[in-house]
Amino acid sequence: MSRVRVLVGTKKGAFVCTSDGNREKWDIQGPHFIGWEVYHMKASPVNPDRIYASQTSSWFGQVIQRSDDGGRTWTTPGSTEEERMTAWGFPGGESNKFVYDGVPGTHQNFDGTQKPWEFKRVWHLEPSLTDPDTVYAGVEDAALFVSTNAGATWRELSGLRNHDTGPQWAPGAGGMCLHTILQDPSNPQRMFVAISAAGAFRTDDGAQTWKPINRGLQSNYIPDPTAEVGHCVHRIAFHPSRPDTLFMQKHWDVMRSDDAGEKWTEVSGNLPTDFGFCIGVHAHDPETLYVVPIKSDSEHIPLDGRLSVYRSRTGGHEWEELGNGLPRQHCYVNVLRGAMSLDSLDTCGVYFGTTGGQLYCSRDSGDTWKPIAEHLPGILSVEVRTLP
Amino acid sequence: MITVVLPYHLRNLAGVEGDVQVEVVGSPTIGSVLEALEARYPVLRGTIREHVTLRRRRLVRFFAAGEDISHEPPDHLLPEPVASGAEPFYVIGAIAGGSG
Numbered sequence: 258m259s260r261v262r263v264l265v266g267t268k269k270g271a272f273v274c275t276s277d278g279n280r281e282k283w284d285i286q287g288p289h290f291i292g293w294e295v296y297h298m299k300a301s302p303v304n305p306d307r308i309y310a311s312q313t314s315s316w317f318g319q320v321i322q323r324s325d326d327g328g329r330t331w332t333t334p335g336s337t338e339e340e341r342m343t344a345w346g347f348p349g350g351e352s353n354k355f356v357y358d359g360v361p362g363t364h365q366n367f368d369g370t371q372k373p374w375e376f377k378r379v380w381h382l383e384p385s386l387t388d389p390d391t392v393y394a395g396v397e398d399a400a401l402f403v404s405t406n407a408g409a410t411w412r413e414l415s416g417l418r419n420h421d422t423g424p425q426w427a428p429g430a431g432g433m434c435l436h437t438i439l440q441d442p443s444n445p446q447r448m449f450v451a452i453s454a455a456g457a458f459r460t461d462d463g464a465q466t467w468k469p470i471n472r473g474l475q476s477n478y479i480p481d482p483t484a485e486v487g488h489c490v491h492r493i494a495f496h497p498s499r500p501d502t503l504f505m506q507k508h509w510d511v512m513r514s515d516d517a518g519e520k521w522t523e524v525s526g527n528l529p530t531d532f533g534f535c536i537g538v539h540a541h542d543p544e545t546l547y548v549v550p551i552k553s554d555s556e557h558i559p560l561d562g563r564l565s566v567y568r569s570r571t572g573g574h575e576w577e578e579l580g581n582g583l584p585r586q587h588c589y590v591n592v593l594r595g596a597m598s599l600d601s602l603d604t605c606g607v608y609f610g611t612t613g614g615q616l617y618c619s620r621d622s623g624d625t626w627k628p629i630a631e632h633l634p635g636i637l638s639v640e641v642r643t644l645p
Numbered sequence: 646m647i648t649v650v651l652p653y654h655l656r657n658l659a660g661v662e663g664d665v666q667v668e669v670v671g672s673p674t675i676g677s678v679l680e681a682l683e684a685r686y687p688v689l690r691g692t693i694r695e696h697v698t699l700r701r702r703r704l705v706r707f708f709a710a711g712e713d714i715s716h717e718p719p720d721h722l723l724p725e726p727v728a729s730g731a732e733p734f735y736v737i738g739a740i741a742g743g744s745g
Binding site: 291292293314315316317318319320333336350351353354355356 | 652653654655657658683687688689690691692693695696697702704705738739741
């Protein structure tokens, strides 16, 4: 029987939850890296036991961790005695060295002035679809890095940050972060990223050059609501079988593109509020979507204290509330942009974590929900991997 | 030998328990002790001072012989009690909690 492994990044460490295909009884291991924020963990599509983790702290900065045994043990890449001796005989220890390429330049700050790019943390780790030693990192201040030696060293793919619009990018409330990386499985030269608050970008030449793909977005909170960049895109997602069809949860509005981001249309439809952070696509139906509507960009709580996921089976526009098993009152948590994931079992499990530390699982595509854990630290990210 | 006291999270990261000892050639300075520390525990590179600029991270402090020497330059000589090994060099995570 297949199994699932849920990787949970929290404000105070990482947890690894595993279950058989029934997804009823869970083994929860952790916390790993106790006391550190773990923004994201993700397993290699090629080798599910290889997991990369972003461990970070306002005090001590960035640490990259790697597991090669499914999350049981961890190492900072390049830290073994053999690995860390450079050709000159000095220790390496550069798995947390994220240095911008060249002179970093400036971007727009909250007050409209220009501010030098400054690395703060890794928000997102995206292992290559084909090579377990290659992994991409989306960082704050927004930039894209890559490692081709399993996380031991990193270099910036600076074509993105050096885009002409770079000086116009500005931080959102959570910082100026590159939080989403999507690799097109049908075209190794194509990749999508999303940045708060710059927008979505696409490369068609293996990350050499990038194009803003924000036409159709309308953001009334910026000076030019239809500007080429400046949009606070919270998350983008696609179904791997249809990588030209993108879905987006923007600061406000749920959006859809059917031409790889060339043009977006709003599909918020009957959602009670179209503000939110996360968005996910069903594993077996590319037109079935999930979002968690959140009340306003000022309050960041579920509507009426009732935590609900909304599902569309029509690629947007028409949405149904899913709350069977979720708190129906007195619930004031948030669900962050990286905190939803879906497995690929026949009935497609849906998972999400809250800022209150509840980790929920639906075994039936969202019809009913049960908690896997209820008292974890605030959850920053959830990634699910279906295992043989 | 210089005795260095690391904060809890950096002891965990370096995989050590208790104080650590590092050897420095010549009169020890803030910079030379940190270099020796990072050479012995490469995982600490970037966690106490930043890569490239080698600036002290904002929420890390250095104490020696009862004095806060966080703002002294890297070539600042450590006081005799620390240089002789009688007292430790403290790397401290600043008291800056409050967000949970």
